[in-house]
Amino acid sequence: MSDVVVVDYGAGNTRSVRAALSRLGRTSEVLSDPQAIRGAQFVVLPGVGSARSAMEHLNQTGAAEALRERFANGGPTLGICLGMQLALETSEEDGGVEGIGLLSGHVRRLHTERVPRLGWALVEPWGDAYYFAHSFAGESPDSVATSEGVTVAVQRGPFFGVQFHPEKSGAAGLDFLERCLSPA
Amino acid sequence: MPLARLIPCLDVAHGRVVKGVSFVGLRDVGDPVELATFYSAGGADELVFLDIAATPNDTATLTSVVAQVADVLDIPFTVGGGVRSVDDATRIIESGADRVSLNSAALADPSLITAIANRFGSQAVVVAIDAGDGVVHTHGGRVATTTPTVPWAVEAANRGAGEILLTSIRQDGRRTGFDLELTVAVRSAISIPVIASGGAGSAQHVADALRVADAALVASIVHENPAGLAGLRREIERCGVRLRPIKENR
Structure with a gap:
């Protein structure tokens, strides 16, 4: 079995995420199979595309329910960009789209x-640039980092979500991914 | 505002980098993958690949180059040239590009901007405008249209473009500085970000452009000395423009 399951939701650039994981020495596969999502050591919910079509795909395949069960069982999961936004309530x-609802909070259009x-x-309080x-961002009580006043990272229990693209953020992004994959 | 971006642009034809790239320090100047890695290591914030010889037969070649670049690059990149349909955009993005750049295809059919934005989000759609004498040009800047520049930028933004890549055909290749007036005219008419292009001859030119634009595209100034990119960044910062701090490579 691969080290990481990258959740497939029909649209999205999974190639770059897999390339970054491979640079960190991790094997990965792109799947939407609920059983694989429940059982994986680590899951990445990537992010490109639109919220509605992504949620339709996740609901139809059973991946959304599997992500909720995985969360309840403490399975570590990283959401990237849209993948972070989908973990919130709406x-x-x-x-208007219902999210997976792992964390409290709502996604709103940016007014930057x-x-x-x-x-x-730059992301505060971490200090690095990503x-x-x-065009949208989460507002959540589970916010753990901001950038120019925008919530850019959320965490609750085993779920970590980031608005930036660690797979496209050079050495800072790879360091971040490595920290997620091997918690202290 | 996010930090100003410095974006080297690579012209490719039939899967090879063409035009003006100096060979110093590179084993194969024509290899897009090696150049991409080199510029990424030198501190490029993003890369643009323009397929200047795009023909329908080249689709497979371009897609394969995009995939190879995506496998080695850990910064974002945009691919333009020959994107004429949602299918073209889908192939390029699924091969690992972050964004596609539309030029004459968007002029011919502006609904293409919306169709791609609906599928992949506005952030994935760049509209490239080659501007001169107040109007949009096609065919690499050689043919003037009757479409005025600023209203076309406004229409592109309204139809879902996520960024405008604005090239001054008067300044392009002259290395005497960007057309700041044009850049300001376009950027103040829209609320999406703008990449200034055409005319970079010095760090001061780039810094001047970055004060009025969100990003600057550079070509010959870096291709003549790819190893000088890191130094160029330092000079731009000495001119008072803040760029992203580069973390040591792993």
Whole structure:
């Protein structure tokens, strides 16, 4: 069995996530099979695409329910970008979408000076710069890091979600991924 | 605002990098994968690949290059040239590119911008505008259209583009500085970010562009000395523009 299951939801750039995992010496496979998601050592919920089509795919395949069971059983999971947003309760993208609901909070359209918010930005309190490309962001009591006032990381129990793309954030991104994969 | 971005642009044809890349320090100047790795290590914030010879027959070649680049690159990259349909965009993004850049295909059919944005999000759609004398040009800047530049940028943004790649055909290749007036005119009319392009001859030129744009595209200034990218970044920062701090490579 692979070290990491990357959840497939029909749209999305899973190749870059897998390439980053492989640079860290981890094997991975792209699946939406609920049993594999429940049993995996580590799961990544990646993020490109639209919230509605992603949730439809996750609900139809049973992956959403498997992610909830995995969360309840303490299985470590990383959500990236849309993958972080989907873990919250609702999103106002696509006219309103119910999320997986692992964490409290809601996803709202950004009102920053330029939208999409594109490029590298410093994340506080961590200090490093990571790459962002988003038009929506989460608002959550489980926020653990911000960037220019925007919530960019959430954590509750075994779920960690980040708005930036660690797989596209150079050495800082790989270091972050490694910390997620091998908790102290 | 996120930090200003410095974006080297690589022209590719038939799967090879063409035009003006100096060979110093590179085993194979034509290999997009090696150059991409080199620029990434040198501190590029992002890369743009433009397929300047894109023909329908080249689709498989381009897709294979994109996949190879995605496997080695840990910074984002955009692919343009020959993106004429949602299917083209899908192939390129599924091969690992972060964004596609549309140029004449978007002018011919602006609904393509919306179709790709609906599928992959606005952040995945760059609209490239080659501007001169107040109008949009096609065919690599050689043919003037009747479409005025600023209204076209506004329409592209309204239709779902996530960024404008704005090239001044007057300044392109002259190395005498960016067209700041054009950049300001376009950027102040829209609320999506703008990449300034055309005219970089010095760090000061790039710094001046980055004060009025979200990113600057650079070509010959880095291709003549790929190893000088890190030094160029330091000079730009000495001109007072903050770039991202580069973490030591693993």
